[in-house]
Amino acid sequence: MTRYGFIGTGSMGSMLVRKFTGSGIIAPADIAASSKTGISSRALAEKTGITAAPSNTAVAADADVLFICVKPAEVRSVLEETQGVLGQEALIVSIAGSVSLANLVKWAGPDHRFVRVIPSVAAEQESGISLVAWGRGIKPEDRALVLKLFNAIGTAVETDEGNFDLYADLTSCAPAYISAMMRELASAAVRTGTIEPPLAEYLLRETLIGTARILDNDSTGFDTVITRVATKGGNTEEGVKVLEARLPAVFDGVLCATRKKRQATAERLTGKR
Numbered sequence: 001m002t003r004y005g006f007i008g009t010g011s012m013g014s015m016l017v018r019k020f021t022g023s024g025i026i027a028p029a030d031i032a033a034s035s036k037t038g039i040s041s042r043a044l045a046e047k048t049g050i051t052a053a054p055s056n057t058a059v060a061a062d063a064d065v066l067f068i069c070v071k072p073a074e075v076r077s078v079l080e081e082t083q084g085v086l087g088q089e090a091l092i093v094s095i096a097g098s099v100s101l102a103n104l105v106k107w108a109g110p111d112h113r114f115v116r117v118i119p120s121v122a123a124e125q126e127s128g129i130s131l132v133a134w135g136r137g138i139k140p141e142d143r144a145l146v147l148k149l150f151n152a153i154g155t156a157v158e159t160d161e162g163n164f165d166l167y168a169d170l171t172s173c174a175p176a177y178i179s180a181m182m183r184e185l186a187s188a189a190v191r192t193g194t195i196e197p198p199l200a201e202y203l204l205r206e207t208l209i210g211t212a213r214i215l216d217n218d219s220t221g222f223d224t225v226i227t228r229v230a231t232k233g234g235n236t237e238e239g240v241k242v243l244e245a246r247l248p249a250v251f252d253g254v255l256c257a258t259r260k261k262r263q264a265t266a267e268r269l270t271g272k273r
């Protein structure tokens with residue numbers, strides 16, 4: 001029987017626990033979790049039947065697989081705190097952005113095996129991508145286990161850690177980007193003074209869901225949807241032309257901003273700032 005520990009039960013940690021237990025891939029009895037205040041872990045335990053542990057060390061001491069689900073700035077202290085009690089055979093799964101495998105090794109010690117995963121809130125709907133990068137010494141059974149878990153709540157994509165930042169913009173960040181773009185389209189409609197915000201949001205949300213369902217078909221790509229709707233000489237084509245003229249600079253700016261922020265966070269975490 002594999003024992004799972006979760007340190008951090010905020011937005012992502014609790015989502016993973018809910019989805020892993022809800023999908024039946026992990027039995028609630030096999031999970032213990034802790035959080036800073038204990039409030040979120042106790043609430044999660046009540047909802048899912050897992051155990052709310054009294055401390056991070058209690059979680060780590062009992063874990064074969066330890067999920068680190070705290071903010072990047074907290075990872076070091078959590079790993080140092082649990083170093084003495086975590087079994088040498090334990091696998092550490094960190095979902096923290098900007099915390100490299102090299103830092104995980106430095107902070108938890110070289111004896112463990114590590115994997116980094118960048119999940120997406122889309123896993124809430126058993127879809128979306130979890131990026132997975134393996135550390136040194138990973139065993140075939142670790143790989144099989146982690147892929148089984150994340151494929152149960154979406155799709156796991158294995159990649160080199162060096163690709164994480166860019167790919168994360170297209171996976172874990174993208175739900176926010178897509179929603180921000182839709183909000184701006186709704187706001188533009190509201191600025192015409194002829195539609196109320198709730199109706200504009202409702203119309204767009206339903207359209208977005210329908211578009212995602214059309215795209216949920218291997219043979220349908222973005223270009224196909226655009227060609228189907230923005231027919232030559234039609235009204236939509238004019239709108240798409242505006243987007244094609246202005247959005248490249250916008251998205252170059254988005255990727256540049258997130259790259260800078262990640263670099264700054266990584267430098268702060270490694271003490272370069």
Ligand SMILES: NC(=O)c1ccc[n+]([C@@H]2O[C@H](COP(=O)([O-])OP(=O)(O)OC[C@H]3O[C@@H](n4cnc5c(N)ncnc54)[C@H](OP(=O)(O)O)[C@@H]3O)[C@@H](O)[C@H]2O)c1
Nearest residue numbers: 008009010011012035036037040069070071072096097172
């Ligand atoms: N949000 C996303 O879409 C997303 C996507 C991919 C990866 N991530 C990564 O996931 C990680 C968690 O993000 P989040 O959005 O879930 O953050 P969050 O909602 O703020 O949750 C953070 C959790 O960490 C707990 N915590 C903080 N310090 C702790 C400590 N010293 N010991 C034990 N628990 C501690 C907090 O406890 P309390 O509940 O008591 O405050 C909380 O449960 C981050 O590293 C982020 O980079 C997030």
